[in-house]
Amino acid sequence: MTLYQLINLSLLLTHGLVSVALIGAVTHQCAAVLFPSTDKTGGTFISRYRQVKGAGFARAVALLYISNLILGGILYPEYRLEVRYALEEMHLLSTVGLFELKEHWAAIGLALLPIYLSAWHTEPAIHQPVSHRKAATLTLGFIIWFTFLTGHVVNNVRGL
């Protein structure tokens, strides 16, 4: 394995690990806004899972999201030259299309980040309805899950 391949592999693994951290954080938040727990005693695992203070996750989610987008951006030319050509030769256009959708939705997630952060750091009772926070969080959660799963599927079909 050459140094170039080793660097690419390290970047790809880091990209995957950051994705896992991001998925964990955003799923916690989604659970907290979808099914807020009223159980103050701790209760079951599920109850504790829903009890997290979502605001504490917001900055971490934004930071992880931007970091992961940059990592993906660094790896993207390698995908374009090595993977996409191979997929096209195998006539797997639906897989190519999935990756195209992933790159667009990941970018669109950037547009969502400021209103997502603002929704978590503004008192909902005064400035905006709670549903705004819920909508922004669930949409970001959807984008993160979609991009993660798509990246995983494409990498399984033809990895870097």
Added chain:
Amino acid sequence: MRFSAHWFTLGFCLSYAAILVFELGVITYYPITGHWHIGAPLDNEGPAMHWYGLVILALIVGGVVAVVLKEQWLPRLLRQHNVFIVWVLMLATGWLLRGFWLGA
């Protein structure tokens, strides 16, 4: 310096959609030669990548709009349901890419 999150989302989404629909590939990266190019696409440089330029331009437009325009100038409906615009853009990109699945 004030920054309007809602104007940023609106500016980013509208500029992203416009660049994508009208294929305004202003900034292009050529991964084989490693060249960046501003302007009309070049020949003999290998495959072109427009995504970076798309994101950079949308970030610039969104950032400028968010700093220049006041939050209260944005209609209340858009302020409260700005996420809807994000969904519209996501669906629109899916529609624009439909050829990959429908073979069009």
